[in-house]
Amino acid sequence: MKKIRLRFFAPAIAAAFLVAAGIVSCTTTDKTDPAAKNQDEPKKQKESPKAEESEDIRFARMLQEFLDKGDVKGAIACFDRIPEKLADDTEMRLLLGALYFSDTQYDNAEKEAKFVLEKDSANMDALELVSMCAHAKGDKSAYKAVTEQILKADPHNPAVNIQKAEDFALSKRYKQAQGAYRDALRGDPKNTDALFGYAQMSYYLNDIKTAQRNLNKILEIDPQNSQAYAYLAKIEYEDENYYRASALIKQAIDINPMVYDYWMDYGTYLRYQGKYKEAAECWQKASELDPTYFLAYAYLAGNYDEQEQFDLALKNYHKVIETNPKYFYAYESTAILEYHAGNYKGAIQYFTKAYSYRQDYSYSLMIAASYMKLKDSVNAKKILANQLKNMDRNSLEYDMVRFYHDAYTRNAETTLKQKIEKEQNSNKRGKMLFYLGLYYELMGADDMAKEFYAKVTNMNAPMFFEYRIAEWGMKNESNS
DSSP: OOOOOGGGOOHHHHHHHHHHTTSSOGGGGOOOOGGGSOTTSOHHHHTSOOOOOOHHHHHHHHHHHHHHTTOHHHHHHHGGGOOGGGTTOHHHHHHHHHHHHHTTOHHHHHHHHHHHHHHOTTOHHHHHHHHHHHHHHTOHHHHHHHHHHHHHHOTTOHHHHHHHHHHHHHTTOHHHHHHHHHHHHHHOTTOHHHHHHHHHHHHHTTOHHHHHHHHHHHHHHOTTOHHHHHHHHHHHHHTTOHHHHHHHHHHHHHHOTTOHHHHHHHHHHHHTTTOHHHHHHHHHHHHHHOTTOSHHHHHHHHHHHHTTOHHHHHHHHHHHHHHOTTOHHHHHHHHHHHHHTTOHHHHHHHHHHHHHHSOOHHHHHHHHHHHHHTTOHHHHHHHHHHHHTTSOTTSHHHHHHHHHHSOOOHHHHHHHHHHHHHOOOHHHHHHHHHHHHHHHHHTTOHHHHHHHHHHHHTSSSOOSTHHHHHHHHHHHHHHO
């Protein structure tokens, strides 16, 4: 019987089971060109009626049809009609067990494996299946017992060592994981799962040459291994070889265009080549492959935001929030763009949500400013009053919030300006200059607003979101 990793059961393996069991011969799928056959064969033989298929062959064909379609449940249902003489065949029971495992029916899979073990207590495939079921169910004691039994008989058993390696990797014990993958490769030097894992652990341990060498070994064994191409691309990308990375990930996509991560990576590599439109197309494709996952929308939103395609950016920020409501940064970015679009109710909604994650006075000021844009001074005052309760009265931030909250006086304005000029922290000073400019804008003093926005935009590499609003404020002033 062919050794397999039962955890990764595939239709092709099923065919190997059927051949090994003697149910389907290799000639049943012979696709030899009829023209290559003996041309002198009597015509009457060619036209002779096909012999009636046996019950075994009919069952095998029916089973294979479901497997070819990837219909695991349908394949399992076929076993309700298995011929009587095959019902207790160990190969067939292992095949059924593998199907159950593929369908996450671990108890049923284990039952089939134990049936085989009753007949052959040393059957390695059955033991592997039991170990995988125990692992999947989280039964640590059963998993330990059966893996010890397997490794005693076969210390380099690929399936068990690969599982050990994956467990090590999950806990970031990369050195131990690398060792377990190495043991698996001693048992099967051409096992592509073990080769990939060994390459991946080598990469994590910063042994890039070993990683590349093993990934290329995979491609020598399996030239259609998209995962190897994708990881080679990742290595090239991190070495800033973006063109080479793009070519490699494109090969992975040509082999398997249905992998979300491949399109995400392809978009990233294109984006670093300045190909923003093409990058967006890749991330759009990823979002279509899995509309429920937020990451592609986040990349699209950032890309469109950077290109000042704000409508498209907002559309995608909204999708980020829809698919991952806990992604804090999306609320801030959405609020900023809603404010820029003049949708002050939307800005209030999203700045409020951002504030629920991080109680930043800046959000309170932006919420208050949005209310003031809507001529709603009552709610603006409420927001500011609540913020003042939680602030250090000796801080510059407190003075700014109070300046917004209280009735304007010349003395308060002068004192605030003096404190801002004395502030040594450039980011804090920049934020204070922005909010003073915003206050003047809200009061209709556009020239004063422009003066302070200019001070903000003249800063080098500011690290606060208000900088963007100051830029827009300058553009609005220049266009007015």
